[in-house]
Amino acid sequence: MTDLALPQDGWIGRRMPREDTRRLVMGAGRYVDDLACRGELHAAFLRSPYPHAGFRLDLSQAKALDGVAAVFVAEDLARVCGGLICPDLAFPGMVSPQQLPLVAERAVYQGEPIALVLADSRAVAEDAVELIAVDWQELPAITRLDQSLTQDAPPVHLGLASNLGWSTQIGTDLRDAFAGAALVVETTLDFARNTGVTLEPRGLIAQWDAGALELRISHQMPHQLQLHIAELFGVAMSRVRVICGDVGGGFGLKMHIYQDELATIAAARLIGRPVRFIADRMESLMADIHAREHRIHGRMAVDAQGRIIGFDIDDLHGMGAYSVFPRSSTREAMSALAVIGAPYLHQVFHARLRCALQNKVPTGQLRAVGNPIGCAITERLVDLAASARGEDRLVFRARNLLPEAMQPWTSPSGFRLFGLSHHRCLERLQKLMDLPKLRAEISDACASGRWLGLGFASLVEFTAPNSRSYGPTGAPVAAVDAVVATLEMTGDISVRASVSEIGQGIRQSLAQVMADAMGVPAENVAVLTGDTATVPHGGGAWASRGAAIGGEAAWQAGVALRAQILEIAAALLQAQAADLDIRFGQVVDQHGSARMGLDELSRIVTLQSYLLPDGMQGQLSVSRTYRREADSALPNNGIQAVLVEIDPDTGHISALRHWVVFDCGRVLNPLLVEEQIRGGVVMGLGQALLEACSYDSGGQFISATLADYKVPMADDAPDIEVALVETPYAGSAVGAKGAGEAGACAAPAALLNAVNDALAGQGAQISALPITPLDVLRALGRVPQA
Amino acid sequence: MKPAPFRYERPATLEAVLALLDAHGAQAEILAGGQSLMPMLALRVARPDLVIDINRIAGLGDITAIPDGGVRIGARARHAEVMASPLVPALMRSALAHVAHPAIRNRGTLGGSLALADPAAEMPCCMVALGARIVTLSSRGETHHDAASFFHGLYSTARRPDEMILRIEIPPLGPQWRFAFLEEARRLGDYAIAGVALAMGAGEVRLAFCGVEPAPRCLPATEALILAGADPLPGLVELAPMDSDDAPEAYRRHLAGVLLKRALREVGHG
């Protein structure tokens, strides 16, 4: 790979607010619900109120309501749209029945769409939904993870012999390795379901016109969706245009294909009018993918010198009623297993995984996919080992973190680790925290009766995978990204990029990359994303890949366009291309003197092409698709710390301060990276202390409003100090690795360790997330157990 | 999440409101700040035939001093207005800091909060602790309720369907009175899991909880222990706390004791 040196005084690495910020903050964003289509109908769904129930419908009253255009059920939609079966090439034997856009006969999770009403307004559509007469036959349901695989658990789908959706074993027999250990620590952690809570809920407007679809949708990967729709509806991709305008957050939940979205598109086709569906907050909380429901048991063996020997893991993961289409619900657990022990040198690894079907909404990939689970079990075991050895937790970590001199290193679970700066990050963290002073303050506070606790968590996250990750699985997930760069006649550069802007600021980062590649100011670059009719095919937004893959595509396109333009300039200026350069939007000579503006050059090529020499066409556009050949994923690394205080009487937990040192390779824009980290930390804080998709003992979903599903508010977030260490990826020109999810990977682990540190003197332990004040009081014996 | 169809009236006078209440009573809902009613409508939990918007009635939100002491608060006074008023007892101001968030307090009203009678709401228990009088109005005239007997249970009050809450009268409490409001909630601005309102004068104490029982009330046994200078916690056996998975009975009882002790410390008693 060509390693072009990045300009010293370039735009890459500059702390610039993203151009979109002003517009979005001023309320000028245009989300799906801000758009209107003449003649549109509004969709509302009858969803199952039960986790498992057969049904018979009488639609007559609903259809007769004034303002209702149609009521559709499964068999209506089957005429135009196929069903979803999660590909299982990578997960042989996985059980996941076909999912239809509307379920027929029997619903298998609460919130599953059963019928769809089209009406003049959403309110009328909801009125009509109430008028659908339903004869429900409630069936036994399983929602609790710990009961899903028991002998007498009712089957999630009628006729299943067991609710085991998939299982696997990784690694080797550990008996000898563990038998010789000086110390084996173990623990079991329980994680509640979480969901994404995007500010803009999922929503779409589908409009068919003579067999072609125009779809405006809040989604993370327009091209992949375009392909799915083409296949499911039997039309050519060129007849499907997917437009994602401003997307108000994704967090992974907008990369799946949902039944209600397909049903809306199918309904629009059947009725021949535009149809709008916007999920309301209840629908979002109930029927967007959930994630992170695990019961994980871990054992870690340590030798007499305090070196980690290995890990033995048993993970039980809640899939929900289906394996989510198309990436599969099993992914999350596999990601969790991949990062267990990853920051630390160790010799052996074994894991057993069981993914359980449940009568609950499918689980999918939520920001930091699986990492919070893998990180938490690792870091908890590390703390337990340090404490069993009577050793400082950072001393234990420093001894075991993978040293730079040993990299690249392939872990016993088969992952290649390289370019990781653990020890530098650890040192930096201690300075950032002013640790000796902080420790003195903590012990003073504890002496005066306060309960403070400090928690640490190291992390490795595998980001920006190449096509070896999804390619073999049969899921049509693109790991490439493409950029088309065009010099406009006003001297600016249009960049059409396949990465998706979902609020994370990738457009700003690509503008800075293009500015350096082309030699123009960043404000002279406009990045367009999200429209399959105008931007080239590529992966979109997932797995923290925008900078590492989209950024590299932008760099290559920019470098190529620059070379092309210099050829033209050389011809026009009768100079050698090698003697010319582009700086600040001007073609300059060897002395740095401006010879021609890019605007002038572009106008000549487009409007006065007779001035070009014979045989020169003068291309002002370049297209580059980037695939990374080496390294199936780019590991990043970092360490977090958090200081918490527990109120001994109420059990209330407050996060007081949080620190992050993070290395994501080349930083394109520190402001954006730091804010991604902060946002991720706050999300992790939600997972650790507040957020739970809850079901009562009868399997009823009881967290369908934001009063019940508690996301952290500004008051809940402590100050978060972030420091960046830069170890550029050596295999690309730009050198970026992923940054968008890491904050959320390690924050829950750090908080869990901090709470346990604060409780250590009381003989109490916490091992379930989120940690409620009631859990703390129960652990302390101040309130009886349930 | 759209309301079921309803009829909407926005009368300009109290008489017109009363006439509508007379005619529709149990089938009508008054719209004050809308911070509870609008979500209930959207969730179709509330399904009135008629919504009577009282936001156009002049003077209904006034906060005025009562000539011989005390303060009179119009039912439609916004939480933010009450919080900013120098006339209201400090107890209400400190409790209101726990009620939702600024945007909600700009719309939500005292009368709405009392009419709703959410068991976890802060204002009802403050009314009990302050010995307030809640004045309702119907075409039959005014009815004066002691706060201590106004709240009957979960979302249930002494108000009849043809009545509206007109104003709240807080009796004069001299400078010797000390107040404390404390609560435990998962996040700032959430409804309380448990909260305590304490008012202490010379030889007098009034105490009420929110979030603990289905409705706030006086707790004479506990108050007597406090006045006697004894440990008040044994008095809390008179509580019959609510019970739910996320806040079981024992937890609420525990918090009631913790908060009471802290409140007493805050007013300089014990």
Ligand SMILES: Cc1cc2nc3c(=O)[nH]c(=O)nc-3n(C[C@H](O)[C@H](O)[C@H](O)COP(=O)(O)OP(=O)(O)OC[C@H]3O[C@@H](n4cnc5c(N)ncnc54)[C@H](O)[C@@H]3O)c2cc1C
């Ligand atoms: C996110 C959020 C958080 C909140 N947190 C809290 C909290 O922590 N603590 C808390 O106490 N509250 C909280 N609230 C509720 C808020 O305080 C409400 O404003 C209040 O409970 C109701 O007042 P309102 O004026 O909005 O009443 P509305 O919503 O307009 O009406 C509520 C009910 O009272 C009736 N009503 C209103 N006015 C009268 C009247 N004058 N006479 C007779 N009946 C009347 C209505 O018919 C309706 O049944 C929260 C609300 C939100 C949205």
